[in-house]
Amino acid sequence: MFDEDGSLDPLLKFLLYAVIALAVGKMLWEWLTEDVGQWITVDLWGLIADHPWWTGLFVVGGLPMLLLLGRILSFLFGANTYANADDTFAAPSGDAIEADALTFKTKQLSSMSATGFEQACTDLLARDGFRRPKRVGGAGDLGVDITARDDEDRRLIVQCKQYQSPVGSGHAQISRGR
Numbered sequence: 242m243f244d245e246d247g248s249l250d251p252l253l254k255f256l257l258y259a260v261i262a263l264a265v266g267k268m269l270w271e272w273l274t275e276d277v278g279q280w281i282t283v284d285l286w287g288l289i290a291d292h293p294w295w296t297g298l299f300v301v302g303g304l305p306m307l308l309l310l311g312r313i314l315s316f317l318f319g320a321n322t323y324a325n326a327d328d329t330f331a332a333p334s335g336d337a338i339e340a341d342a343l344t345f346k347t348k349q350l351s352s353m354s355a356t357g358f359e360q361a362c363t364d365l366l367a368r369d370g371f372r373r374p375k376r377v378g379g380a381g382d383l384g385v386d387i388t389a390r391d392d393e394d395r396r397l398i399v400q401c402k403q404y405q406s407p408v409g410s411g412h413a414q415i416s417r418g419r
Contacts, residue, residue: 343368351405358403359386371397 249257289296343364353361359376366374366389374389387399402408 350403353403355401355403359401362399362401363387363389366397366399 345361345365350358350361356376363374363376366387371389371391374387376387377385384400385398386401387397389397389399391397
């Protein structure tokens with residue numbers, strides 16, 4: 242029953258957890274099928290039928306509140322802004338990001354939108370100590386995508402290219418000549 246160190250035998254521990262999980266599952270099932278089912282079918286439907294205008298106002302007002310709550314939570318918990326396809330990225334602050342705080346895997350970079358990829362490159366420049374990195378271009382602009390300053394206050398101009406397969410120097414030479 243007990244091992245030499247006083248812990249419960251692994252098989253008995255598994256069986257105990259299985260019995261507890263089944264008991265909790267049974268209680269949840271009864272609660273969902275009886276109490277919650279009645280609340281939805283009888284109580285909530287009665288409220289809607291008795292007060293249709295208040296219900297409509299609640300729904301119309303509640304949807305924007307849910308959307309706002311979703312945006313606030315995604316901002317607070319750091320949703321992946323790199324996958325977003327719109328062009329409204331905010332430039333990172335001039336402060337350098339910690340060196341190991343920001344890294345990307347190749348798969349992550351290849352799955353980003355064009356503007357998300359440019360923003361990721363901007364953030365990586367900030368991480369590596371470049372000052373005032375700013376995404377200035379847009380996808381397909383054939384021009385400058387990012388500007389920044391190095392430690393000697395020289396201006397750095399970057400054009401981002403996001404290809405799925407290896408490319409030769411011809412791609413950089415063609416875009417540079419335009």
